[in-house]
Amino acid sequence: MRLAVLTGGGDVPGLNPCIQSIATSAWQRGWDVVGLRRGWEGVLEIDPSDPWANENSVMMLDKDRVRGIDRQGGTILHSSRCDPRVTDEGDQTQKVLDTLDALEVDVLITMGGDGTLRFSAYLSSLGRNVISIPKTMDNDVYGTDYCIGFSTAVTRSVQAINSLRTTAASHERIAVIELFGRRSGETALLSGFLSQADRTVIAEVPADMDVLLPLLLGDKQANPESYAICLVSEGAKLSGATDFADEINKSNTSRTGLNIGTQLAREIEARSDERTIVQELAYLMRAGEPDAMDRMVGFAFGALAVQLIEQDRMANMVCLTDGNYGVVPIGTLLEDSKGVNVSGLYDANQYRPNLIQVEGMPMFLY
Incomplete structure (x- = not known):
């Protein structure tokens, strides 16, 4: 039996423990494991007629190669954002299939977010043996309560937010701190709750400055150190603003418009006498080694994936539901989208997390 492992999309802490666990x-079952580097993009760079010639795209995951990687952040397999169905050369799904055949891959294990796992589900629909593992610090893959990388992203964010309080206080300003979260505000919501930020603007609820600004001014006035903290998801927008959907799906360097943090800060300064500090946490949220939660989930997801293969239970995605490890069909993420339960977890009038109902909820509340 030969397994192949691939990581796609943005890197997150916890991927390397998962790779090591797989x-x-x-090995305990006598199987070989091949690592496919740089996600689907790397697979497309492999020549099916001589697949082992490209050492930059293929590596054997032997004991020496994975020893100690659980302590490292990112992914030793590197990553890319690529859907083989949509390339400059057209649909290259067949090349992916030919490459997997040439490498004599029996089962493919993919780790990714929405994009990577959608193509994984597509390969499964073509009859390939695929197991998928959800990872994204946005925690927005439908079908699982938890994705690898979410806990570390929240931990990093809370640490940074609390550190920025000293500067905000020293200069007596309103600090606008922007967190990753394109379509879902879960990371900002939980980070705001745990850091006790004054206000948190999530992707699901537009920011009405006529409501938000008086709240922030009141927060600053009530604070003995005369500062306030406002978190905002990168996918959030101001009420009445042009839809930012096309821009937010571009890379940071390709966007032509201002990021929401800067927009929000400019509105604060234009409508009041207050000065602001703007800080994008961005890639710092997923930099460095995984925390205990992501290391634990990474190990568990990897082991569960191999157990499913041993049981011949292909075409599945590993998941966490209500705190329990489990399995759902690999195409589950195609059925719906996942975001903040605004009515149950967020006060849209106060721009704050609001844990109305806790009993019976999973640990991360989603």
Whole structure:
């Protein structure tokens, strides 16, 4: 039996523990494990007629290669954002299939967010043996309560937010701190709750400055150190503003418009006498080694994936539901989208997390 492992989309802490867990579990069963580097883009760079010639795209995940990687952030397999169905050369799905055949891959294990896992589900629909593992610090893959990388992103964010309080206080300003979160505000919501930020603007609820600004001014006035903290998801927008959907799906360097943090800060300064500090946490949220939660989930997801293969239970995605590890069909994420339960977890009038109902909820509340 030969397994192939691939990581796609943005990197997150916890991927390397998962890779190590897959490799270790496979060796225990006498199986080989191949690492496909740079996601789907790397797969497309492999020549099916001589697949092993491209050392930059293929590596054997032996004991020496994965020893100690659980302590590292990112992914040793590197990553890319690529859908083989949509390239400059057209649909290259067949090349992916030919490459997997040439490498004699029996089962493919993919780790990714929405984009990577959608193509994984597509390969599964074509009859390929695929197991998928959800990872994204936005925690927005439908079908699982938890994705690898979410806990570390929240941990990093809370640490940074609390550190920025000293500067906001020293200069007596309103600090606008922007967090990743394109379509879902879960990371900002939980980070805002745990850091006790004054206000949190999530992607699901537009920011009405006629409501938000008086709240922030009141927060600053009530604070003995005369500052306020406002978090905002990168996918949020101001009420009445042009839809930012096309811009937010571009890379940071390709966007032509101002990021929401800067927009919000400019509105604060234009409508009041207050000065602001703007800070994008961005890639710092997923930099560095995984925290205990992501290391634990990474190990568990990897082991579960191999167990499913041993049981011949292909075409599945590993998941966490109500705090329990489980499995759902690989195409589950195609059925719906996942975001903040605004009515249950957020006060849209106060721009604050609002845990109305806690009993019976999973640990991360989603």
